[in-house]
Amino acid sequence: MDYNSFLTRDYKSLITPPREAKKPRWTRLHVLLLVAVILVAGTVLILVSGEAAASKSAVRTALKPDNSHNNQRVTIPLSFPALENNEASTTPAIDSELTWLTVKVKTGDALASIFNRYQLNPMDLHQIMSLGKITSTLKSLHPGQIFRFQLDKSGQLQALEYEINRLESLIVSRLPEGGFEARAVQHALDKRIGYSEGTINSSLFEAGKQAGMTDALIMELVGIFGWDIDFALDIRSGDHFSLLFEEQYLEGQKVKDGPIVAAEFTSQGRTYRAVRYTNAQGRSDYYSPDGHSMRKAFLRTPVDFRRISSRYGKRRHPTLNKLKMHKGVDYAAKRGTPIKAAGDGKISFQGRKGGYGRVVIIQHGGRYSTLYAHMYRFKKGKYVGKRVKQGQIIGYVGSSGRATGPHLHYEFRVNGTHRNPLTVKLPDAAPIQREYRQDFELKTRGLLSQLDMHTRTRVALNNN
């Protein structure tokens, strides 16, 4: 990864306004020369594409640079020689023994119907499908996918190339001794580091979109800082974020953004920073620069809720109509919404309990326990004594017991005492282990100083 070139490039674009391209002054001689050049280039192009019909990649490389160089100027002159030479480009090259046939999968296509359509030997298909698991991907085709069949002079199938997706292809080739062999080919991704930043005016989502972030990248950012910042309640206009993320390229085309490798979020004057670290076991997680986990040992809310229908504290009980302490938080949600274990632990109770209805209690070590009430049903396989991981589903929202509508009643206890789940200070998940400490600092230092540089640039620009 070439971090330096990325930095200088982006740095410059921040300070220097984009230079306007000089408009060329056209003379008659220029125009004549241009037309002549284009005519020659066009003819060469057509010849090249005709001969190279046998090789898609050759056509690709031949066409790519020309397209990008000629811009809009090519369109008109190229159209008439192209028409004249149209036949030549569809006729297979004479001197080549093998030809490639490119087929786009149509709606409802199976490989058998494609074989039938192009009069390929069904015995070959049978042999290919008998190669086992590797060719089982050929059973479920999707419209728009591309097949390339290599045929010899007699039209017999020699090889087949199938783009499973942009990252993976299947190549099947005929063996000289008979039969076929298949292999999967992974296209290597080229990683670069991208940078985005934004200031929130109305919503994080809008600010992220303006910064050119994908939805997935915005959700990643929320996932990283969601432990410290409540994105539904805490976000204010003027809050700011910046992030470095991997950009994955395939043959020069961007395939995907992410994961985020370092990020900063300032909310209501408080700044949080996170950096991604992968340990020796290959497990990646986000940490503060001093090695504390960005995650907490407990989820703040164990359910995707529509609204908080009742908070912790004294209130008039909706069904008993008595002033009573409400020892948890009620999250209104649709019946059947999954309820997640707030933290790692062991199920200590599962069953019906008076007004609670169907309830689950999880014990998290010696100090903490959480309770989930009014469930519609329990998750299968999650019973008393079972270990659960943070975020695992333990049941579904309902209105069993004393409840006016479907909601999750959630309680949080520390040493047996009820605490407000919305405000209780949650313990951090495990920090960087001592043995990885040095490695952590070594691997994250560069990313953090890169983030620093961007932040400083921004501050400098704002002050000018």
Ligand SMILES: [Zn+2]
């Ligand atoms: Zn409640």
